[in-house]
Amino acid sequence: ETYPIKTKARSSYLLTLKNSTLAFGMTSIGTGYDLSVSTYSPDGRVFQVEYAAKAVDNSGTAIGLRVKDGVVLAVEKLVQSKLLVPRSNRRIQTVDTHIGVATAGLLADGRHIINRARDEAENYRNIYKDQISGKTIADRVGHYAQAYTLYSNVRPFGSSAIIGTVDKDGPQLFMVEPSGVYWGYHGCAIGKGKQVAKTEIEKLKLSEMTVLDAVKEAARIIYTVHDEAKDKEFELELSWITEENRHQFVPDDIAAEAERLAKESLNEEMEDD
Amino acid sequence: MAVEFQGGVVIGADSRTTLGSYVSNRVTDKLTPIHDKIYCCRSGSAADTQFIADLVRYYLQMYAVQHNEPPSVQTAAALFQELCYQNKDHLLAGIIVAGWDKRNGGTIYSIPIGGSLHRQPFTIGGSGSSFIYGYCDANFKKNMTQDEAVEYVKNAMSRDGSSGGCVRIAIITEDGVERHFFPGNQLPVFYEGGDTVF
Numbered sequence: 001e002t003y004p005i006k007t008k009a010r011s012s013y014l015l016t017l018k019n020s021t022l023a024f025g026m027t028s029i030g031t032g033y034d035l036s037v038s039t040y041s042p043d044g045r046v047f048q049v050e051y052a053a054k055a056v057d058n059s060g061t062a063i064g065l066r067v068k069d070g071v072v073l074a075v076e077k078l079v080q081s082k083l084l085v086p087r088s089n090r091r092i093q094t095v096d097t098h099i100g101v102a103t104a105g106l107l108a109d110g111r112h113i114i115n116r117a118r119d120e121a122e123n124y125r126n127i128y129k130d131q132i133s134g135k136t137i138a139d140r141v142g143h144y145a146q147a148y149t150l151y152s153n154v155r156p157f158g159s160s161a162i163i164g165t166v167d168k169d170g171p172q173l174f175m176v177e178p179s180g181v182y183w184g185y186h187g188c189a190i191g192k193g194k195q196v197a198k199t200e201i202e203k204l205k206l207s208e209m210t211v212l213d214a215v216k217e218a219a220r221i222i223y224t225v226h227d228e229a230k231d232k233e234f235e236l237e238l239s240w241i242t243e244e245n246r247h248q249f250v251p252d253d254i255a256a257e258a259e260r261l262a263k264e265s266l267n268e269e270m271e272d273d
Numbered sequence: 274m275a276v277e278f279q280g281g282v283v284i285g286a287d288s289r290t291t292l293g294s295y296v297s298n299r300v301t302d303k304l305t306p307i308h309d310k311i312y313c314c315r316s317g318s319a320a321d322t323q324f325i326a327d328l329v330r331y332y333l334q335m336y337a338v339q340h341n342e343p344p345s346v347q348t349a350a351a352l353f354q355e356l357c358y359q360n361k362d363h364l365l366a367g368i369i370v371a372g373w374d375k376r377n378g379g380t381i382y383s384i385p386i387g388g389s390l391h392r393q394p395f396t397i398g399g400s401g402s403s404f405i406y407g408y409c410d411a412n413f414k415k416n417m418t419q420d421e422a423v424e425y426v427k428n429a430m431s432r433d434g435s436s437g438g439c440v441r442i443a444i445i446t447e448d449g450v451e452r453h454f455f456p457g458n459q460l461p462v463f464y465e466g467g468d469t470v471f
Contacts, residue, residue, distance in 0.1 A: 126355075127351065127352065127355060128348050128351050128352070129347065129348075129350075129351035129354070129390075130345075130347060130348065130351065133340075135340075136339075136340065139339075168376065
């Protein structure tokens, strides 16, 4: 699902070639500002953090949609081998009853961030006797990720997290990047197909949709961004949180229907050609 | 004591602090603000309750700045409870947290010694409270008006030796806090005794 930063970055991103040193003999103007996260480049960039973001860009797409009555998360989980048991190695996980998180990038880093988020949510409940709000958990995760961009003896997380919650202010959607930066979104996409996904998401009228509509759209978008040529098999993970229901994977019957409609709409598109 | 009414809460306390039988302060202010619209009534050890109230005031200030919104009364009560329960062996503190917040309107939480948390429409605490349970239970009504609530709170001091001085009350609503003061000689007077000597 994800690739070591060196090989992918070097071959696809000419911009970084100019400022990076290479292990395998391609010519470059090596300036060595990218060796450590505690080093700035002359133009004020921290390259290691940017490289971490590349790890996210090379992984399977994940999207989040914030709609009228809840939040829907969907992930294009690329499957490397037919021997893998379906539904194992989930990329969407529950952080608290009202919080779901989908990650893209290095799966282990994503797991680690989610673990931390679970601790933060539990800690908040213990102190304040109330559940943590979306903006607060995003803030905590953002702070945590940013801490790993300060020291040279650790590396930044190679994962972005899409955090969907339903709290007293209604449905909320946030996305935290490896740099620690986070924003609130109505709809967001990360990973390989994020450009196509964002274009599709922008066409939707999210504030008028319900979660049932959003599930169908999310499935359709994931199928649209999936590149049949480059990556063969994938599993679609769909989850939602609503005011009445805690974060859960979309029930099988609804998910199956959404997938069927997604495949149909894809076929329709192909027939037009 | 504290009581909810239509639109907010009224809290009241006496003003006596004692060192044994010596009244070290007869005009104490036991109603302590811990946020713009959240007050607490302190009973038990003055040192313990002042210290805890200062800590909670600090935590609520940080909360307000970090969350960019005022904390709820529930949050304040939860913080008091953490402190009172986790340090129960070292404290003698009975606290009533009362205030107004946008989510729940006027709310009251009682945290007696031991550190349990109780949300109640009205509550009494402190040494003098034992003498007024009957009065309070008999006269409490839900959804009182502000004036009814103020009258309800003014009426219970002369039987308890550890309570006295004057009565301070605070009315907390969406519009803010109004503080009132009733000197001891202006309180309602009930049967005061009078023996016939043989």
